[in-house]
Amino acid sequence: MSKGRQELTLADIAAVHDVISRRHAPEEPYRLVEHLAQRLFEHRLFTVMRHRESTAEVERVYSSNTTAYPVGGRKQKLGTPWGEKVLDRGEVFIAASRDELRQAFPDYELIFSLGISSIMNVPISYCGRTLATMNISGEAGQYRDEHIPTAKLLGALLVPVLLASETGSGGPGR
Secondary structure: OOOOOOOOOHHHHHHHHHHHOOOOOOOHHHHHHHHHHHHHHOOOEEEEEEEEHHHOEEEEEEEOOOOOOOOOOEEEOOOOHHHHHHHHOOOOEEEOOHHHHHHHOOOHHHHHHOOOOEEEEEEEEEOOEEEEEEEEEEOOOOOOHHHHHHHHHHHHOOHHHHHHHHHOOOOOOO
16 A cells, blocks of 8 residues: 555444444445545545346446536446456456546546556446445555455445445435
C-alpha cells in the first residue's frame, strides 16, 4: 500500500454497521463506504452500480461525481466479457492501464477525461447472486490483486443496504 493508505479496521466496519442499523439518508452508507475506499485504496471516482438481471444492465445507485456519472445512469452488459466475469461469475475485474480500460469500457474517453487510467470492479454478491458492483477508479497500476480481499469485504458491507432498497422493506426512513 502507498504511504498514505491505511488498513480496514473493526472500527470502520462498526461505523458502517451503525449507519445501516438506524434510519439514514439513502446515500449515507454509500458515502461512508466511499470515504473508506478513499482511505484504503485512493480513487478519483467511486460508483456503485445495481445489477438489473431482468434487463442485463447495471444502474448507478451512487456516484462520487454525479456530473460525469449521474445516479440512475444505466449501462448494457449482456454478453460482454466484463459482464461474464463480474456479474455472472462474481469475480473482481482490474483494468490496470488505459489500454485495458479501452478494451473493457465503451465510455473510455469520458473515463480518461477524469484522469482515470485504472479501475477495480468488485461484485457485491449475496446467496450466489450479484446484487451490484462497487467501482473504484484511479491512476494506472493503482489497483492490484493484493487489494481484492479488502475490497470484497468493503463491498460486502453494502449487502443489507442493497437488499433493503431492492425489496423496499427496512430501507431508509422506515
